[in-house]
Amino acid sequence: MNTVIPAPAPVILPVRGSEAGFPVRRVYCVGRNYAAHAIEMGHDPSREPPFFFQKNPENLVLPTAGFPYPAQSSDVHHEVELVVALKAGGTDIDPATAMDCVWGYGVGIDFTRRDLQAEAKTKGHPWAAAKAFEHSGPVSPLVAAEDCPDPASGRIHLSVNGETRQDGDLAQMTWKIPEIIVELSKLFTLAAGDIILTGTPAGVSAVNRGDVVTCGVEGFGDLTVTIV
Numbered sequence: 659m660n661t662v663i664p665a666p667a668p669v670i671l672p673v674r675g676s677e678a679g680f681p682v683r684r685v686y687c688v689g690r691n692y693a694a695h696a697i698e699m700g701h702d703p704s705r706e707p708p709f710f711f712q713k714n715p716e717n718l719v720l721p722t723a724g725f726p727y728p729a730q731s732s733d734v735h736h737e738v739e740l741v742v743a744l745k746a747g748g749t750d751i752d753p754a755t756a757m758d759c760v761w762g763y764g765v766g767i768d769f770t771r772r773d774l775q776a777e778a779k780t781k782g783h784p785w786a787a788a789k790a791f792e793h794s795g796p797v798s799p800l801v802a803a804e805d806c807p808d809p810a811s812g813r814i815h816l817s818v819n820g821e822t823r824q825d826g827d828l829a830q831m832t833w834k835i836p837e838i839i840v841e842l843s844k845l846f847t848l849a850a851g852d853i854i855l856t857g858t859p860a861g862v863s864a865v866n867r868g869d870v871v872t873c874g875v876e877g878f879g880d881l882t883v884t885i886v
Contacts, residue, residue, distance in 0.1 A: 683851030683853075684851070687768060690709075692826060710841075711789055718796075733772045733864055738824050738875075739857060741765060750843055753836055756835075761803060764878065770794075801878060
């Protein structure tokens with residue numbers, strides 16, 4: 659069908675070792691999925707069911723040009739996360755088959771305008787301005803699941819200018835990857851092309867212009883971002 663304005667270009671993430679890319683449909687994020695991070699944000703992880711928010715596909719970018727420090731904020735935080743890319747989906751997915759939906763993995767940073775998020779929480783407003791802004795989701799090239807280790811465990815870490823800020827393990831996730839997929843499928847119809855950011859360990863803190871952020875998940879990839 660012809661369009662009355664030019665159709666936007668699809669968002670396609672690179673795949674390590676392949677000339678073919680991964681087309682992105684939707685981006686889901688899991689909030690406070692590591693107990694220590696929930697505590698540092700002032701919440702009780704033992705009482706909280708999983709909750710989700712979204713970024714836009716266009717927010718997922720390779721960090722080749724750096725991360726432009728966003729306007730309207732003076733307190734932007736880093737949150738390193740394991741990225742899960744789906745090749746299939748559905749609704750009310752069976753826990754026994756949830757991992758069959760996974761195509762592969764990557765490493766991402768959920769940059770957050772913490773000051774805008776705090777204001778939104780106080781007013782009971784949505785988090786879109788704090789989470790789904792331009793360049794807020796730099797990601798590494800994706801890696802096919804068969805080329806990755808078991809995501810049940812593995813070091814996840816982030817440093818700023820060589821100083822370690824976040825250092826945890828995937829085993830510390832409150833809700834594991836199959837559970838995340840199952841719970842999301844109760845609320846949304848998941849499909850091939852969906853991306854899930856699975857939460858961040860403790861140690862989130864502010865970045866400033868000129869900072870170099872390096873992060874990785876053991877066996878899944880690495881990522882370096884310069885704040886500009």
